Amino acid sequence: MDPSQGGERATPWGGGQTHTGGDALIRAVEQTVAMLHIENLTKRYGELVAVDDVSLDVQPGKIVGFVGPNGAGKSTTMRSIFGLVAPDAGSIRWNGETVEQNHMRSFGYMPEQRGLYPKMKIAEQVSFFAELKHVPAKQARMQAEALLTSLDLGDRLDDPLEKLSHGNQQRVQLAVSLVNNPELLVLDEPFNGLDPVAVITLQEVLAEQVSAGAGVLFSSHQLDLVERVCDEIVVIVNGQILARGSVRDVRAAGGDRHVTIEVDRPIMPIIDALDPDTVMTSTTESATVRVSGDEELEAVLAKARQAGPIVRFDYHLPSLEERFASIVNASNDQVEVSA
Amino acid sequence: MSRGRAVWLVMRREMNQRLLSKAFLIAQVTTVGLIFAIFGLVTFLDNDDPVRVGLVGDQPTNAEMTLEALAEQTETEVEVQTFDSRESAAIAIEEGDLDAAVIDGEVMLMDEVDEEVVQLLTPAWQQASLVDGLRDVGLSNSDVGTALSDAAPLSIEELNPDPDSGPRRAVAGASVVLMFIAVQVAGAYIMMGVFEEKSSKVVELVLSSIKARYLLAGKVLGIAVLGIVQVVLLAGSALAAASIFGSSALPALSASLLGTAVIWFLLGYLLYGAVFAAGASLAPRQEDAQSTLAPVTVILMLSYVASIIAAGEPDGLAAKVVSWIPFTAPFAMPGRIAAGDALWWEIVGSMAVTGVAAVVVLLLAERIYVRSIIHTDKVLSWREAWSLNT
Numbered sequence: 001m002d003p004s005q006g007g008e009r010a011t012p013w014g015g016g017q018t019h020t021g022g023d024a025l026i027r028a029v030e031q032t033v034a035m036l037h038i039e040n041l042t043k044r045y046g047e048l049v050a051v052d053d054v055s056l057d058v059q060p061g062k063i064v065g066f067v068g069p070n071g072a073g074k075s076t077t078m079r080s081i082f083g084l085v086a087p088d089a090g091s092i093r094w095n096g097e098t099v100e101q102n103h104m105r106s107f108g109y110m111p112e113q114r115g116l117y118p119k120m121k122i123a124e125q126v127s128f129f130a131e132l133k134h135v136p137a138k139q140a141r142m143q144a145e146a147l148l149t150s151l152d153l154g155d156r157l158d159d160p161l162e163k164l165s166h167g168n169q170q171r172v173q174l175a176v177s178l179v180n181n182p183e184l185l186v187l188d189e190p191f192n193g194l195d196p197v198a199v200i201t202l203q204e205v206l207a208e209q210v211s212a213g214a215g216v217l218f219s220s221h222q223l224d225l226v227e228r229v230c231d232e233i234v235v236i237v238n239g240q241i242l243a244r245g246s247v248r249d250v251r252a253a254g255g256d257r258h259v260t261i262e263v264d265r266p267i268m269p270i271i272d273a274l275d276p277d278t279v280m281t282s283t284t285e286s287a288t289v290r291v292s293g294d295e296e297l298e299a300v301l302a303k304a305r306q307a308g309p310i311v312r313f314d315y316h317l318p319s320l321e322e323r324f325a326s327i328v329n330a331s332n333d334q335v336e337v338s339a
Numbered sequence: 340m341s342r343g344r345a346v347w348l349v350m351r352r353e354m355n356q357r358l359l360s361k362a363f364l365i366a367q368v369t370t371v372g373l374i375f376a377i378f379g380l381v382t383f384l385d386n387d388d389p390v391r392v393g394l395v396g397d398q399p400t401n402a403e404m405t406l407e408a409l410a411e412q413t414e415t416e417v418e419v420q421t422f423d424s425r426e427s428a429a430i431a432i433e434e435g436d437l438d439a440a441v442i443d444g445e446v447m448l449m450d451e452v453d454e455e456v457v458q459l460l461t462p463a464w465q466q467a468s469l470v471d472g473l474r475d476v477g478l479s480n481s482d483v484g485t486a487l488s489d490a491a492p493l494s495i496e497e498l499n500p501d502p503d504s505g506p507r508r509a510v511a512g513a514s515v516v517l518m519f520i521a522v523q524v525a526g527a528y529i530m531m532g533v534f535e536e537k538s539s540k541v542v543e544l545v546l547s548s549i550k551a552r553y554l555l556a557g558k559v560l561g562i563a564v565l566g567i568v569q570v571v572l573l574a575g576s577a578l579a580a581a582s583i584f585g586s587s588a589l590p591a592l593s594a595s596l597l598g599t600a601v602i603w604f605l606l607g608y609l610l611y612g613a614v615f616a617a618g619a620s621l622a623p624r625q626e627d628a629q630s631t632l633a634p635v636t637v638i639l640m641l642s643y644v645a646s647i648i649a650a651g652e653p654d655g656l657a658a659k660v661v662s663w664i665p666f667t668a669p670f671a672m673p674g675r676i677a678a679g680d681a682l683w684w685e686i687v688g689s690m691a692v693t694g695v696a697a698v699v700v701l702l703l704a705e706r707i708y709v710r711s712i713i714h715t716d717k718v719l720s721w722r723e724a725w726s727l728n729t
Contacts, residue, residue: 082547084713101550102341109547113715115540120356131348132548134341176544 035060035215036081036184041090043076050076051087052239058184058215063206065230066219069328073239074219075112078188081217082109094184105134108182112189112219114173116161123148123157126175133180140179147175151201167195174202178209185209187218191225203229227320235324237331243323251317254326255292261304262286262312273303286312345549349557354564357528367569370520371576378580381509389416390456393428393440399467400474402441406463415459444468511650511658511674517573518600518670519643522607525566526615526639532558533619533712534628542712551709559612563605570604571597599676599686606690607669609697611639613704620712621719631718638666646670653678663689665696 036058043051051073058064066074079085081092082104094103117125123144130140145157151171153164161169170193177185185206191199206216206229220226226233227247235243235250243250258280261270267287271279280288291297297315304310318326357363392406403419410417420437422428425447428440432449439456440447446460473483536542536554545554574597614635621631646667649658653675661667662675668689675681711724719727 079543084543084546104548107547109544111540111543111547113540113543115543117356117535117541118539119535120352128348128352129544129548132345132545134344 035095036217037093037096038077038081039091039093041077041080041087041092043073043080043085043087049239051080054090054236054239054241056217056234056241056244058217060183060213060215061210062231063210063216063218063229065226065233066217066236067221067223067226067233067324068219068236069221072236074236075188077236078109078186078217078219079111081186082107105180106183108177108180108185110173110177110187110190112192114170114193116169116172116176118162119160121158121160122153122164122172122175125161126172126179129176130179135180143179143181144175147179148172151175166193167198170194170198171201174205178205181212182209183214185214185216185218187216189220190218191220191222199225223321223324233320235327237328240331242327242331247320248317251320251323254318254323256290256318256323256326257292257297258288258316258318258322259291259297259300260286260288260312260314260316261300261310262314263304263308264311265308270304270307273307274300290318342553345553346557346560349545349549349554350561350564353532353558353561357562357565358568363565366524367572370569370573374517374573374576375580375583377513378577378584381584389418390459391418391420391436391438392456392460393420393422393431393437395422395425395428395440395442397443398441399464399471401470402464402467405467405470406459409463409466410459417459508651508653508678511653511678511680512647513577514600514673514677515643515646515650515670517570517577518603518607518673519646521566521570521573521604522611522669523639524569525562525604525608526611526635528562528565529558529612529615530619530628530632532562533616533708534622534625537620537622537712537715538624540715542715546713551712552705554712555613555616555705555708558616559609562612563608566604566608567601570601574600596673596677600673602690603669603673606693606697610665610669610693610700611635613701613708617704617707617711617721617724620708621721621724623715623717627718631721634721642667643670646674650674650678654680659685663692665693668693 038057039055041051041054042049054073054077056064056066056077066077068074076085080087081099083099083101092099097103120128123141126144126148127137127140130143131137135143145154148154148157148171151174153168153171153175156164156168161172164172174190177187190202194202203225206218210216230247232245233243233247233250234241243253245253261267263270263285265285267282267285271282271287274289278290280290282288289300291300301313304313317323390410394403406417406419420431422431422440425440425442428437428442428447431437432440432447438448439460441460441464444464446457448456470483474480536545542554578597615632618632618635619628622628642661642664645657645661647670649655649661649667649671652658658671658675658680661671662681662685664671672681672686672689676686707721707724710727711719714727
């Protein structure tokens with residue numbers, strides 16, 4: 001599937017951005033600006049294609065949300081940025097150069113599988129990881145202490161990691177990913193296992209990093225967070241990218257609109273007049289219906305009017321969550337058909 | 340430069356974390372204590388009391404002098420007393436105040452035959468009688484002296500074929516045990532280090548910054564330093580204990596032994612250490628490691644057992660063979676060196692053979708480690724890991 005297809009399908013509806021004629025040119029320009037440029041990445045494990053021809057960019061100062069069900073290929077893609085997975089095809093570039101170990105000095109990483117040295121003191125530990133990223137020893141120690149202090153761990157600097165609570169260990173993990181002032185931050189499910197306060201802290205941290213010019217790629221299946229935080233989202237299912245763009249683009253990309261009709265009497269007669277497959281939810285006096293295209297919209301409105309006065313006629317894009325669910329369902333149906 | 344830095348950072352972390360850990364310090368204190376205890380025990384069992392000889396009646400002219408000279412060569416102390424009569428000497432022996440008495444060319448002992456005493460007295464008396472005989476025939480003192488100095492070494496060699504084989508065996512055996520402990524402990528540290536990184540999943544983060552081979556190299560080198568500290572402590576306390584408890588029983592223990600011990604430790608450690616790392620990297624959790632490490636443990640134990648058996652006869656064929664096989668050489672050769680038996684070219688040769696083997700094994704182990712360390716989800720077999728791609 002052409003990854004840009006989602007964007008093009010949106011245009012007839014006028015919801016998406018104008019990605020039509022100059023699309024190739026725009027992408028070419030984006031690539032030269034992009035710090036991280038992943039192109040046609042493919043990774044197979046035997047029969048299983050974990051990542052199938054994935055391309056994505058991360059621009060400076062932008063947050064890209066990487067969204068998909070478990071096992072969709074998010075972690076495999078992110079790990080391949082750090083050479084932890086050797087791709088079968090495709091390339092990963094950083095400012096135009098093929099990514100190698102020395103580029104990773106300017107990357108920060110929070111793996112999905114969290115883990116640090118249990119018996120190492122936390123300041124020493126954060127400083128160790130900074131030094132691995134070529135931060136000079138003294139500076140590494142200073143930054144580690146400053147960072148941990150800003151994460152409210154200032155009085156625990158000489159405690160071994162294992163003495164800290166789970167939540168605090170997560171903070172140390174975050175400190176490790178930030179301690180080299182990365183230009184690219186790759187966070188695999190960073191919000192997993194965080195308490196609500198820590199979620200807010202992490203959002204603030206991301207905002208700081210981005211305003212300092214870093215590019216952020218983070219994966220999540222908490223779509224409400226993604227919707228709030230991201231400049232761009234990339235939806236991956238079964239190793240393939242099925243949608244991408246701004247949150248609005250992706251919501252619009254399916255071509256569906258949701259119509260909520262509310263009346264001051266039982267709504268049943270109206271529902272009966274509609275195609276039952278399109279009715280998503282209903283109460284006694286209201287119903288939400290899926291429509292695609294102007295004609296269908298007009299038809300629904302006409303049928304509703306025939307039945308009498310309308311209290312509310314609300315017309316909106318599907319939420320990201322709804323959109324995501326329909327992408328995943330469509331993909332799974334396709335897999336079943338082809339299998 | 341970047342490579343050296345990565346290796347150094349890992350190495351430094353490894354040393355800092357372990358050298359200052361309580362477990363390491365306790366282990367060191369325990370082993371040093373154990374060594375002193377062993378030496379004390381050996382000395383206690385190896386009866387070092389002087390041999391007490393009683394003389395009754397006429398003796399060959401230089402009998403006493405010859406006895407003392409011989410005793411000195413075999414590093415035995417003798418005390419000579421004169422008794423008036425056969426009876427008084429017999430009483431002294433029975434009461435345990437005397438080991439043997441010589442009366443008219445006869446040796447009187449307790450009912451058990453004390454070989455050491457006989458081996459000492461017989462040649463002394465033969466030699467002294469010989470000198471008297473030669474004088475009687477009319478040779479001058481200087482002629483007798485010349486004849487003796489020519490003949491003496493030969494006759495002593497033949498009559499005392501292996502005067503201190505017991506202590507030498509003990510030293511050879513002890514060296515094998517010490518080298519085994521040192522390699523085994525260092526291997527266990529490597530194993531624990533690999534586990535710690537793999538089971539805590541921190542390895543993912545480390546490998547996002549440096550290559551797996553540098554992590555392995557840093558770990559192996561860092562623990563090598565700990566190992567050397569340990570060997571110097573082990574061998575050093577063995578030397579100290581030997582001098583405290585009387586070094587006469589331990590012919591070849593010397594400071595140069597310490598040097599060779601360090602070299603042999605490094606060779607043995609490099610040979611086994613990387614394999615320990617590879618074996619540990621196959622298991623996601625410590626519980627699974629027993630099976631993945633089984634091949635290494637078996638080879639290590641067999642090599643140890645073979646070396647310790649061979650050390651029973653440090654100059655025997657078995658000892659020579661195992662001191663040339665790379666897997667046994669790091670244990671067996673120090674034993675032979677300590678027993679004072681190895682020739683210089685044998686030492687250098689077997690070091691070279693072991694060194695080459697260690698490099699080959701290291702490269703093979705590196706391949707396994709690099710491929711398997713990142714896989715934290717399931718137990719891998721050696722074969723799977725060998726052909727794995729990341």
